[in-house]
Amino acid sequence: MQIAIQDTAIDAVKIIVPEIFKDDRGFFMEVYREDQFLELGIPAHFVQFNHSGSVKNTLRGLHFQWDPPMGKLMRVTRGKAFMVAVDIRKGSPTIGKWVGIEASEDNRISIWAPAGFARGFGVLSDYAEIQYLTTGIYNGECESGIRWNDPDLGIDWPIATPILSEKDKAAQTLAEWLATEHSDHFSYQRHNPPRSTA
Secondary structure, X not given: OOEEEEEOOOOOOEEEEEXXXXXXXXXXXXXXXXXXXXXXXXXXXXXXXXXXXXXXOEEEEEEEEEOOEOOEEEEEEEOEEEEEEEEOOEOOOOOOOEEEEEEEOOOOOEEXXXXXXXXXXXEOOOEEEEXXXXXXXXXXXXXXXXXXXXXXXXXXXXOXXXXXXXXXXXXXXXXXXXXXXXXXXXXXXXOOOOOOOO
């Protein structure tokens, strides 16, 4: 079965589109295949697999980790959510820009955003479950977040009154993050991005 990738407004962020086989019994698809990921330029080595469940209007994010650097491949397995990735790489031509994509149990797409991006999601259905593979083991000493409603980002969240954790309520702005020495861990390097097959 073929896995395809689609471009977004930011080169490094990709939409992964699986081929889905359906019949009267239901469906089958390949979410991950090392050979095809490598061929498409997507990292194929993941070290942690996370699964969360959230009620409607929950907003989680915008989170990132610098040691070890953590890329995320995220998908919705139940319900519907608005997935966001923000470029926080110093020197990037798209720093402070964001990509927002509606992912659901119906479209079955995944979103890839490498280290150097802050990621989050807002739940649009009554309940949603999100699963994601990461390229780095979680390290609470080297992770942080950007405020979900940072005016410099201007993210158009489709949620009027989000449910937030206390940690996310107190998150810093992108400008505050860029003023820290830790922000030097994420610097833009020109490279060949994963190639679109759409």
